[in-house]
Amino acid sequence: MSLGTFIYTLVNGDLVGTDEFGNRYYRGRGRKLNGRERRWVVYRGKVEASKVPPEWHAWLHHTVDDPLTEKAAKARAWQMEHQPNLTGSPEAYRPAGHEYKGGQRKRATGDYEAWSPE
Amino acid sequence: MPKLTIDGEEIEVEAGLTVLQACELAGKEIPRFCYHERLSVAGNCRMCLVEVAPGPPKPAASCALPVSDGMTIKTDSEMVKKARRGVMEFLLINHPLDCPICDQGGECDLQDQAMGYGTDRSRFLENKRAVEDKNLGPLIKTIMTRCIHCTRCIRFATEIAGVPEMGATGRGEHMEVGTYVEKALTSELSGNMIDLCPVGALTSKPYAFTARSWELKKTESVDVLDAVGANIRVDARGPEVMRVLPRNNDDVNEEWISDKSRFACDGLKRQRLDKPYLRKNGKLQPVEWNEALAAVGAKLSKTDSKKIAAIAGDMADCESMLALRDLMASLGVPNLDCRQDGAKIGGGARSGYLFNTSIAGIDDADALLIVGANPRLEAPVLNARIRKRYLMGGFKAAVIGENVDLTYPAAHLGAGPDSLSRLISGEDPFAEVLKKAERPMLIVGMGALTRNDGAAVLGLARKAAETFGMIDGDWNGFNVLHTAASRVGGLDLGFLPGEGGRDTAGILSGADSGDIEVVYLLGADEIDTSKLDKAFVVYQGHHGDAGAHVADAIFPGAAYTEKSATYVNTEGRAQHGALAVFPPGEAKEDWAILRALSAVLNKVLPFDTLAQVRSKLAEAHPVFAHIDSVIAEPWGDFGADGAADPAPFKSPIDNFYMTDPISRASKTMAECTAVARGEVLEQTGTDG
Numbered sequence: 001m002s003l004g005t006f007i008y009t010l011v012n013g014d015l016v017g018t019d020e021f022g023n024r025y026y027r028g029r030g031r032k033l034n035g036r037e038r039r040w041v042v043y044r045g046k047v048e049a050s051k052v053p054p055e056w057h058a059w060l061h062h063t064v065d066d067p068l069t070e071k072a073a074k075a076r077a078w079q080m081e082h083q084p085n086l087t088g089s090p091e092a093y094r095p096a097g098h099e100y101k102g103g104q105r106k107r108a109t110g111d112y113e114a115w116s117p118e
Numbered sequence: 119m120p121k122l123t124i125d126g127e128e129i130e131v132e133a134g135l136t137v138l139q140a141c142e143l144a145g146k147e148i149p150r151f152c153y154h155e156r157l158s159v160a161g162n163c164r165m166c167l168v169e170v171a172p173g174p175p176k177p178a179a180s181c182a183l184p185v186s187d188g189m190t191i192k193t194d195s196e197m198v199k200k201a202r203r204g205v206m207e208f209l210l211i212n213h214p215l216d217c218p219i220c221d222q223g224g225e226c227d228l229q230d231q232a233m234g235y236g237t238d239r240s241r242f243l244e245n246k247r248a249v250e251d252k253n254l255g256p257l258i259k260t261i262m263t264r265c266i267h268c269t270r271c272i273r274f275a276t277e278i279a280g281v282p283e284m285g286a287t288g289r290g291e292h293m294e295v296g297t298y299v300e301k302a303l304t305s306e307l308s309g310n311m312i313d314l315c316p317v318g319a320l321t322s323k324p325y326a327f328t329a330r331s332w333e334l335k336k337t338e339s340v341d342v343l344d345a346v347g348a349n350i351r352v353d354a355r356g357p358e359v360m361r362v363l364p365r366n367n368d369d370v371n372e373e374w375i376s377d378k379s380r381f382a383c384d385g386l387k388r389q390r391l392d393k394p395y396l397r398k399n400g401k402l403q404p405v406e407w408n409e410a411l412a413a414v415g416a417k418l419s420k421t422d423s424k425k426i427a428a429i430a431g432d433m434a435d436c437e438s439m440l441a442l443r444d445l446m447a448s449l450g451v452p453n454l455d456c457r458q459d460g461a462k463i464g465g466g467a468r469s470g471y472l473f474n475t476s477i478a479g480i481d482d483a484d485a486l487l488i489v490g491a492n493p494r495l496e497a498p499v500l501n502a503r504i505r506k507r508y509l510m511g512g513f514k515a516a517v518i519g520e521n522v523d524l525t526y527p528a529a530h531l532g533a534g535p536d537s538l539s540r541l542i543s544g545e546d547p548f549a550e551v552l553k554k555a556e557r558p559m560l561i562v563g564m565g566a567l568t569r570n571d572g573a574a575v576l577g578l579a580r581k582a583a584e585t586f587g588m589i590d591g592d593w594n595g596f597n598v599l600h601t602a603a604s605r606v607g608g609l610d611l612g613f614l615p616g617e618g619g620r621d622t623a624g625i626l627s628g629a630d631s632g633d634i635e636v637v638y639l640l641g642a643d644e645i646d647t648s649k650l651d652k653a654f655v656v657y658q659g660h661h662g663d664a665g666a667h668v669a670d671a672i673f674p675g676a677a678y679t680e681k682s683a684t685y686v687n688t689e690g691r692a693q694h695g696a697l698a699v700f701p702p703g704e705a706k707e708d709w710a711i712l713r714a715l716s717a718v719l720n721k722v723l724p725f726d727t728l729a730q731v732r733s734k735l736a737e738a739h740p741v742f743a744h745i746d747s748v749i750a751e752p753w754g755d756f757g758a759d760g761a762a763d764p765a766p767f768k769s770p771i772d773n774f775y776m777t778d779p780i781s782r783a784s785k786t787m788a789e790c791t792a793v794a795r796g797e798v799l800e801q802t803g804t805d806g
Contacts, residue, residue, distance in 0.1 A: 109328070110358035112387040112702050115662025117395065117402035 001042055009042060017067055019056050025067070036062055053082035120187040125194055137180035137191060138166050146193045149202065149231045151209075151316045152268035153181035156372060157277060163209075163268050165231065167201045168193050177201040199235070206235040212247040212291065213317070214263050221259075222318030224331040228266065249294055255302025256789035257309055257381055258320050265319035267293050271311040278374065279305040280505045280525025295319075302793045306498035306774055309380040313363065313373070322361065324381055324786045329353075329360045337698035338365055340685055341379040342433045342678040343778060345600035346477070346497045347687025348375045352383075352679050352698035359383045359679050359699055369478045369748075370687065376498040377790065378774065378781055383679070385784030389662045391674035392703025402672065407704065407714070414656050414671045415718035417636055418449065421654075427453035427625040427634045430613055431641030431659065432602035432778055435683030435695070437731045438658075438675075438708035439604065439613050440738055441723055442640050445712055448721040452619030453634065456608025458642045459770060460622050461564055462572030463598060464609040467754020470576070471609050473688040474594035475559050476748050480507050483595065485555035486515040486528075487548070487586075489538060489579055490767030491563020491599045494524050495774045497688070500599070501525065514555075516548045519565055519767035533766035535571070538578050542585050552586040559595035560588055565769040567598070577757030589753045596753075600688040601770055601777070603678075607686035610739045629653040639665045640708070641675065643779050658711060660701070661779035673715075674705035677780060681707045682728055684735060684742060691748050692741050 001009075013026035021044060028038030039060050041052060052060060055068035086092045097105025121130050124144040131140045136159070138148050151163035161182035168180045169192040177198055180191075192198060210232065217223045249262040267286070272295060275284040281304055286293050297303070312322050334353040341348040341362070348371035351363045362383045364375040394410035395402040405413075418426060428446050430439050439456060446454055457464065463471040475483065480503045493501040501524060507513050508526035515528040518537045531537050531546055540546050552558045562579040569575065580596065582588075588595030600606060608614075615621050620628055622645065628634035630649040637650055641659035647668040657669035660677040678685075680701040686692045701707070706714075709731050716723040725731045735742035741749060771777055775787040775794065 110356045112357075112390050112392070114392045114703065115389045115666065117662075117667075 005042070009040075012038075013040075016059075017056075017069060019053050021051055021053070023051060023056070025056055025060065048084055050085040120185050120189070122185055122187070122189040122191060124191045131185055133185070135185050137168060137170065137178070137183045137185055137189070140185050141168065141180060141191065141193055148180055148193060149234065150181060151227060151231075151266060152270060154270055154273075154314065157270060157273040157314075160269050160273065163266065164205045165202060165209075167198060167205065169195050169198050202235045203237065206232060207237060207241070209266050210236060210240065211242045212263075213266065214246065216264075220261070220264065220318040221321040221326055222264075222315075226318060227316035247291055252296040253300050253302075254297065254308070254320075255793055256786060257323055257377060258303065258312060259323040259326050260320055262294065262296070262319055264317050265295055266317055267295065268316055269295070270314040270316065271295065271320060274311055274314050275303070275305065275308075277509065278310070278502050278505070279307045280502075281305045284311075304794075306376050306378070306494060307374055307502060309377045310364070310374045322381075324384060325361045329355050334360055335698070337679075337696050339679065339698060340693045340695040341375060342603035342685055342695070343379050343382060343781060344376065344497050344499075345603055345605060345688040346371060346499050347603065347685055347689075347691060347693050348379055348499055349693070350375060350379060352696075354679070354698045357699050357702070359386050369476070370689075370691070371477075371499045372503070374499050374502055378777070378787065381786045381790070382775075382781040382784045384786050385661075385780040385782070386677050386679060388785070389779070389783040390702050390705075391660055391662055391666060391672055392701075392705055393674060394704065395669070395672040397670040402669070407706075410671055410673065411715055411718045414673075415715060417654055417671075419719055421636050423450035424452070425633065425635040426451045426638070427620060427628070427636070428455075428638040428640065429458050429622055429625060429642040429645065430454075430456040430604060430608050431458055431639065431643060431665075432604055433678060433780075434604040434608065434640045435678070435681065435685060435708060436604075436607040436611060436692070436735055436742065437683055437728070438640060438712060439608050439611050440731065440735055441709045441712035441716075441725075442638065443611055443613050444723055444734075445716050445719070445721065446638075447616075448716070448723075449719070452616035453625055453628075454613050454619060455615060455622045455625065456604065456611075456613035458622050458645050459564060459568045459602070460572075461567045461605070462569075462576060462758075463567055463756075464614050466756030467751065468610070468690070469594065469596065469751035469753055470580070470756025471598050471600075471606065472690040472751060473561075473597040473599060474751060475597050476689050476691075477503055480504055480559070481510070482593075483507060483555075483557050483559040484513055485552050485558040486513070487541070487552060487558070487560045487582065488515065488517045488519065488524075488528065489560065489562040489582075490519045490566025490575070490769075491561050492520060492522055492524070492565070492769040492771065493561065493563070493599060494522065495769060495771040496563060496599055496601050498774075500688075514548075514551050516551075519563070520769055522769075534764045535566075535575050535578055535762035535767075536764045538575075538582060539762075542578070542582050549586070555586075557590075557593050557595065558586050558588050559597060560586075561597045561599050563599045563767075563769065564601045565767040568770060569763065569765070569767075571760070571763045573758035574760040574762040577759050578762060580757045592750075594750070594753065598688070603685050603687070606688060606690055607684065607692070610686055610690075610741055611735075612738075626650070639669070641665070641779075658708060659779065660705065661783055663779040663782060673711050674701070674703065675708040675711060676701040676705055680705070683708075684732070684745075686741060689748050690741060690751070692745050694745055 016025045055072035059067040150166045152160045166180045167177035171190045252260045272284045276282045337352045349365040349367040396405045517528045521530040566575045583596040626649040643663040643665045655669045657665040658673040679698045775790040781787045
C-alpha cells in the first residue's frame with residue numbers, strides 16, 4: 001500500500017470486512033464517484049487482483065449492495081476454495097512431461113528411438 | 119495429322135492418340151478413374167464420357183476412342199454433364215461414403231470428382247454392397263467395399279510389376295478384386311498400387327490412420343536406398359517422416375518407386391544416433407561435440423598418416439565424401455575407399471562404371487545381356503523399365519548368373535564367367551541375337567564385380583560389349599548396375615586409394631594386423647567389422663548399426679531425409695536431395711561435422727556454407743555442375759585382362775527388404791522379410 005492510499009484510507013475509508021486471505025475492503029465516506037460510493041481493497045501482501053474471492057469481487061464491482069459473505073459461508077462441500085492466479089509463480093500449472101515435473105511424458109508422434117551402446 | 123474441334127477450338131493432334139489425350143492437349147480436363155497414362159486402356163469406369171460427332175447420338179468414353187479427322191468433341195455440354203452425373207451416382211451407390219475415416223480422404227479422386235459431378239443426396243434406399251477385405255501382406259491395407267472396380271491395380275500388377283497375382287472374380291455388382299487365393303503380393307513395386315488406387319480401397323498399411331494429407335509438409339527429394347536415384351516426395355509432420363511417395367521423372371523412375379524406398383521410412387525413427395559418443399574405459403559414453411571432436415582430432419594428428427584410413431558407406435552424400443576426401447588429403451592419408459563392397463571398378467574411364475545407356479535409353483534397346491545382376495532386387499524400378507521395353511516387343515534378354523524370375527523372359531546362358539567367355543567366342547546361340555541386334559545392351563552387376571576376380575570379369579564384359587557392337591556412335595550399351603546410392607558419386611570424386619594406398623580389403627586386413635590404427639567410417643556398415651577391433655574406429659553416420667558397435671568415437675550424422683545433399687545415380691545423374699526434417703538430437707549434417715573436425719585439426723576446409731561445398735563439388739567433377747542431367751561419356755580404358763574364376767555369380771542382395779541401416783531398423787521391412795521368407799502371412803483379428 002502506498003503512502004497516499006494509506007492516508008486516503010485512514011481519512012476516508014470505512015472498513016466493511018476482511019476476507020479469508022486477510023485482504024481488507026473499504027467503503028468511501030463522503031464524496032461519491034459517478035453517483036456511487038467508492039469501494040476499494042487493501043491487499044495483504046502482494047498486490048494481485050486475482051486474490052479477491054468471488055463474494056467480495058461482486059461487491060467490489062458494484063454488482064451487489066452488500067458482500068456475499070453469508071452465502072460464501074454456506075458454500076457446498078464440492079465448491080473449491082478461491083485460488084489466485086499462480087502464473088509466473090513456482091506453483092504455476094505445468095503439463096506432465098515438463099522439465100520441472102521430472103520431464104517424463106508419454107510417447108508422442110515424432111518421437112524416435114535413440115541408439116544406445118548397450 | 120487429324121484435325122478436331124474440341125469445345126469450339128480447333129486442334130491438330132498426332133494420329134493414334136485417344137480423344138482423352140487430345141482433350142488433355144487442348145487443356146480440357148476430363149474426369150477419369152480407370153484411365154492411367156502408363157497402363158493399358160480399360161474403359162470400364164465410364165467417367166470420361168464426352169459428346170462426339172459424327173457418331174451415335176450418345177456420349178462416348180473418351181479414353182478408349184481414337185481420334186479421327188474432323189471430329190467435333192464437346193467436353194462440357196449438358197449431355198456430357200448429365201451422363202457423368204449418372205455415372206457418378208452409380209459409382210456412389212455402392213461406395214461407403216466413409217471419407218471421414220478413410221485414409222484416402224483429401225487425396226481421393228472419387229472425392230474430388232464427386233465435388234464436380236456428385237449430387238447432394240442419394241436416391242438409393244436399398245442396402246449397399248459389402249465386400250470382404252483381402253489380406254495382401256504387410257504393406258497394402260484393403261477396404262474392398264470402397265473399390266470402384268477401375269482395375270488399375272490389376273493392370274499394374276500384370277503389366278508394370280509383371281506379377282499377375284491380382285485379378286477380379288465375379289462380374290457386375292458381384293465383381294471382387296483380389297488375389298484369388300489369399301496371399302501377400304510378391305512384387306517389389308506393390309506399393310505403387312496404393313498411389314494408383316483412385317479411391318481408398320488400397321491404402322498404406324504402415325501409414326494407416328497416422329496423418330491426413332493436408333497436414334503434411336511435402337519435400338521433393340531423392341531416394342538413396344538403391345542406386346537408381348528415384349525421385350521421391352518426403353511427407354513429414356513436425357519432426358517425423360510420415361511417408362515417402364514417388365515423384366514423376368520420366369528419365370529415372372517414371373512414377374514408380376520400390377517398396378523399400380516407400381516403406382523403409384519408419385526405420386528413420388529407430389536406432390538413431392543422436393549424440394556424440396566416445397569410448398572411455400572400454401565403454402561408449404555420451405559426450406559433448408567439442409570433446410568428441412577434440413579427442414578424434416588429437417588421435418588423428420598423433421597418428422602417422424599412412425596408418426589412417428577412411429571408408430565411405432553406401433548412403434554417403436557427395437558433399438560429405440568431398441569433405442572427407444579433402445580432409446584426408448590435407449593429412450596426407452592415401453588409404454581411402456568408397457567401395458565398401460570391394461567392387462573392382464573406378465580408376466579407369468568414367469564409362470567403365472556408369473549405366474551408360476541411361477535408364478530411359480532402355481526403351482531403345484533391342485537385346486539385353488545381364489551379367490551377374492538381379493535387377494529385380496537390385497533396382498526394381500529399373501527392372502520395371504526393362505519389362506516395359508519387353509512389352510513393347512522385339513526385345514530379347516539373357517542372363518548369366520543366377521537363374522531367377524525377372525518378370526520378363528530371359529534365357530539363362532550360364533552361371534559364371536566361363537559362360538560369358540563362351541558367349542564372346544560365339545559358341546552360345548544368344549551371340550547371334552546380340553550380333554544381329556541394332557542396339558544391344560549389357561548390364562553387369564555387383565554380383566560379378568565385387569568378386570576377387572571382378573576386374574577380370576569387368577574386362578570380359580567390356581570385351582563382350584566391344585565384340586557385339588554395343589559401342590556404336592551415340593549408342594553405348596555397356597552398363598554397370600550399382601547397388602549403392604553413393605558409389606558413382608564416390609568414384610567421380612576419386613574417393614579411391616591414393617598412391618600406395620589400401621583399398622577396403624587392404625584397410626580391413628591392415629586394421630586387423632595393426633598396420634592401420636585409425637579408421638574413419640563415413641556411414642560404412644556393410645564391412646567385416648570384426649577386423650576393426652584393434653583399430654581406433656571413428657563412425658560418422660545416422661544409425662547404430664554394425665559400424666557404431668565397433669566404434670571408439672561416434673559422430674551422429676543426418677539421414678537422407680535430414681540433409682540437403684547430392685547423390686549420383688547409377689547413370690551418372692547428379693541429383694539434389696532436400697532436407698525434409700531436421701536431424702534428431704545433436705546430430706548434424708555430415709559435411710558440417712567434417713568441416714568442424716578440420717578446424718580442430720587446423721586443416722580448415724575451404725567452405726562454410728552448403729553453396730560453397732557445392733561449388734567445390736562442381737570444381738571437383740563437372741557432373742556436379744550439371745544437376746539432373748546425364749553426360750554421355752566417351753568409351754575408354756577400364757577392366758583387366760586375365761582369367762576369371764569360374765565360380766557362379768551371386769547377387770549381393772539376399773534379402774531385398776533389408777540392405778542398409780535404415781531398412782534394417784525398419785519394422786515394416788522386418789515384416790516384409792518374414793512374409794517373403796514364408797514365415798508368416800501377417801495374422802489379424804482372432805488369428806493373431
